[in-house]
Amino acid sequence: MEIKRETLADTSSLRVRQHQARDLLRGDMGDEELERYVEERVLTTTVEKAVGWAQGNSIYPLTFGLACCAIEMMAIVGARMDVARFGWEAMRASPRQADLIILSGRVSIKMAPVIRRLWDQMLEPKWAISMGACCSSMGVFNNYALVPADKFMPIDVHVPGCPPRPESLMHGILKLRDKIQGHSVEGWRERYAATGTEELLPDAADLGTANVNVFKPGDTAGA
Template sequence: MLRGSLEGDDLDRYVEQAVMTTTLDRAVAWAQGNSIYPLTFGLACCAIEMMSIVAARLDIARFGFEAFRASPRQADLIILSGRVSMKMAPVIRRIYDQMLEPKFAISMGACCSSMGVFNNYALVPSDKFMPIDVHVPGCPPRPEALAHGILKLRDKVQGTDREGWRERYGAVGTEEILGA
């Protein structure tokens, strides 16, 4: 090509097919969205559905999400899979605070998002004590629904909205400013 074997329209076509340009930010977002490390963490029956997303049928390894980490310091996604009791909420919040930025949270199932069928004084919805990026409805949500939520999260990560949760929720320190 450099010796003149391609010229004019042929050269334009070759360059369009062979060369890709992008920005560093978009390349980083692409890599980040395809290499999310979820935390090994389950709360209730929804967790059983969550476990199956790494098995052969759905195999979220296809999207770079399969490496569940045992420490919050090595994870950037927490999936709240099940109902959250008042007692458990501060524990979850502490685990979330121990994760490094940028970090994300999926609320899985009706219990976690709205207290679901166990709507009583002992439970608390996840939005009340931490920022949630994606809600996956259902009781339990099928593994396909969780996979859909994960792909929604990937879209968010790869889109323009890439700030940490403090910017997204107008937070100061470790406190969200609700309604900001």
């Protein structure tokens, strides 16, 4: 980074600002000048946006890893990715102090209740990222022993890949930050008006929209 030192070129501007502040306090400022003064200095927002901004820049992730994806997840706190740039680096050892869980790896049916308990112990507001193909769709181990995370808890962002590189997780983190701050991007189906591309179960019409794109309860498809 280049550091440039410059002398204060216009010392009179400080005097001008001092005079403006004095006029403002005395009530001597004209309407037009007052309006311009306020426009240059006042920022308005809503409480929701301010809270969203603060929350999105101060996430405490749970110190939690499941499998090989966890190694990639650990890389985000290193100097190369440096998740601290976004205020997400303070990993917590207790779910009661965390507001994000990154499911980094495959989830076995035996492990699912443990994860669900950790999730339930986290206080609201809380978020979840499903990292890697295993966690989202059982990935290369698509068999009876594994379960996708959406089956037992809500997931905010899915990060695809096997394993996803730390850059991919960072992309997911920024997407989640957008969501927390209230300006989440639309999914690709909405963006490209790609209706009709959903995977439908053969009897989906009878079961209702809740069964679109998911297996039926107890379905062992792929086993």
